[in-house]
Amino acid sequence: MPEGDTVLQTAGRLHTALADRTLTRCDLRVPRFATADLTGRKVLDVVPRGKHLLTRVEGGLTLHSHLRMDGAWRVYAIGERWRGGPAHQIRAILGNAEHTAVGYRLPVLELLRTQDEEKAVGHLGPDLLGPGWDSDTALRNLLADPGRPLGEALLDQRNLAGIGNVYQAELCFLARATPWLPIGDLPAPTAARLVTTARQLLEANRDRPVRTTTAPARRGPGRTPKERLWVYGRAGRPCLRCGTPVRTADLDGRPAYWCPRCQSGPTP
Known part of the structure; x- marks a missing residue:
C-alpha cells in the first residue's frame, strides 16, 4: 500500500x-x-x-x-x-x-x-521523510482536536504527512491504544513518543523493499521473518506479542486492526 x-x-x-x-x-x-x-x-x-x-x-x-x-x-x-x-x-x-x-x-x-x-x-503537515520535518509542529497538529480518534488523527495528512493505514495500525499498537481512543486521552509522554516512533518507522523503511515494523531482536517463539507487521492485515491471527486474536473493524471507511489485550481504549 x-x-x-x-x-x-x-x-x-x-x-x-x-x-x-x-x-x-x-x-x-x-x-x-x-x-x-x-x-x-x-x-x-x-x-x-x-x-x-x-x-x-x-x-x-x-x-x-x-x-x-x-x-x-x-x-x-x-x-x-x-x-x-x-x-x-x-x-x-x-x-x-x-x-x-x-x-x-x-x-x-x-x-x-x-x-x-x-x-x-500546501495543506500538508510536516513531512515525516522530508528535509523540513518538525516534530513539535506535528505533535501540536495532532493534539489540536483532543476528542478526535487517534487513528483518524494519524491518517489526516494535514497533521503530519506520510502515514497511511498500515502505519496507522502499527503506531496505535506500539502506543498500546486502540484507533478509537480520543487522542487527547493519551498521556503526554506517549503522544510525544508516538510522533518520534512514526518518524523512526518511516526512516527505517525508506530503502527497504518490504515494509517491516517488528523488531527482529524481539521476535518471540515461533515467529517467522514473514511476520513483519504487528497487527495490520492479521485479523483473526494471534497477536505477535500476547497471542490474542487480532480484531478488525471500520475506521472512517478503512479497516482498522488492533489487539484487544495489548491495546486499551474504546472499540466499535
Missing part, C-alpha cells in the same frame, strides 16, 4: 530514470490534460511531498500525482514489456531515449505551474 516510504522510493526511481533527460513521449490520459504535450522539455527533478509526487519539467511546469490506495508508477527500459496492469488502467506515460515511466490507476493527475505547487500540497 503506498505510504510515505513507498512514495519516497517511487520518487527516487522516477528521478533516476527521468531527471536531466529530455522527454520524447508524453501521454496524459485524463480528460482535462489529454492535449497537454511535454515532449521536448527536460525533466528537472521528481520529489515526494508526503504521499504526493511532484515531477518538475522545464518551462515552470509540474506534473502532480497521488497514488492513494492502489496507484503506481512503473519504470521500464526501452523495449521492455509493460507489466503494471492492463492498458485501460494507464493514466500517464513519460518517456525519453532510455526509459519509459508509466502511471497506473492514478486517482490524482494534474499539470500545474511549479510556482503553484503549494495549491496542491
Whole structure:
C-alpha cells in the first residue's frame, strides 16, 4: 500500500530514470490534460511531498500525482514489456531515449505551474521523510482536536504527512491504544513518543523493499521473518506479542486492526 516510504522510493526511481533527460513521449490520459504535450522539455527533478509526487519539467511546469490506495508508477527500459496492469488502467506515460515511466490507476493527475505547487500540497503537515520535518509542529497538529480518534488523527495528512493505514495500525499498537481512543486521552509522554516512533518507522523503511515494523531482536517463539507487521492485515491471527486474536473493524471507511489485550481504549 503506498505510504510515505513507498512514495519516497517511487520518487527516487522516477528521478533516476527521468531527471536531466529530455522527454520524447508524453501521454496524459485524463480528460482535462489529454492535449497537454511535454515532449521536448527536460525533466528537472521528481520529489515526494508526503504521499504526493511532484515531477518538475522545464518551462515552470509540474506534473502532480497521488497514488492513494492502489496507484503506481512503473519504470521500464526501452523495449521492455509493460507489466503494471492492463492498458485501460494507464493514466500517464513519460518517456525519453532510455526509459519509459508509466502511471497506473492514478486517482490524482494534474499539470500545474511549479510556482503553484503549494495549491496542491500546501495543506500538508510536516513531512515525516522530508528535509523540513518538525516534530513539535506535528505533535501540536495532532493534539489540536483532543476528542478526535487517534487513528483518524494519524491518517489526516494535514497533521503530519506520510502515514497511511498500515502505519496507522502499527503506531496505535506500539502506543498500546486502540484507533478509537480520543487522542487527547493519551498521556503526554506517549503522544510525544508516538510522533518520534512514526518518524523512526518511516526512516527505517525508506530503502527497504518490504515494509517491516517488528523488531527482529524481539521476535518471540515461533515467529517467522514473514511476520513483519504487528497487527495490520492479521485479523483473526494471534497477536505477535500476547497471542490474542487480532480484531478488525471500520475506521472512517478503512479497516482498522488492533489487539484487544495489548491495546486499551474504546472499540466499535
